[in-house]
Amino acid sequence: xxxxxLSLIVLSAFAGLTFAQPQQTPAPTEKPKAExxxxxxxxxxxxxxxxxxxxxxNTKNEMVVKINSKKEKTFPVxxxxxxxxxxGDKVKxxxxxxxxxxxxxxxxxxxxxxxxxVxxxxxxPKATxxxxxADPNPQGK
Numbered sequence: 229x230x231x232x233x234l235s236l237i238v239l240s241a242f243a244g245l246t247f248a249q250p251q252q253t254p255a256p257t258e259k260p261k262a263e264x265x266x267x268x269x270x271x272x273x274x275x276x277x278x279x280x281x282x283x284x285x286n287t288k289n290e291m292v293v294k295i296n297s298k299k300e301k302t303f304p305v306x307x308x309x310x311x312x313x314x315x316g317d318k319v320k321x322x323x324x325x326x327x328x329x330x331x332x333x334x335x336x337x338x339x340x341x342x343x344x345x346v347x348x349x350x351x352x353p354k355a356t357x358x359x360x361x362a363d364p365n366p367q368g369k
Contacts, residue, residue, distance in 0.1 A: 274324035281317045
């Protein structure tokens with residue numbers, strides 16, 4: 229009888245430990261990064277480039293902008309707006325998502341003033357030396 233009681237106590241002790249353990253939940257399976265979508269409320273940071281237009285391709289509706297002395301980038305341009313740009317224009321290109329916005333940047337006032345001064349100097353007539361003054365005593369002394 230002692231053996232039976234003892235075996236029931238041991239059996240109930242092991243059964244109690246089994247039920248007391250927390251249940252393990254299976255680990256959630258993560259989707260591959262390609263399938264994960266960016267949250268809709270997260271803002272996309274725009275890319276901004278500033279440079280001069282080095283070429284315009286009307287057939288492909290593209291323009292090449294020289295960003296710095298070594299780097300050129302090609303940007304798509306709306307067919308309706310491509311005639312608003314010309315080679316040499318300084319532009320600011322903003323890319324946000326799949327939208328490209330191109331704006332012509334007006335040159336700084338200092339540069340325009342410097343150009344105006346150069347033009348005025350070129351147009352101004354040269355100053356002539358004054359004629360010698362007439363002799364106040366034409367008879368001589």
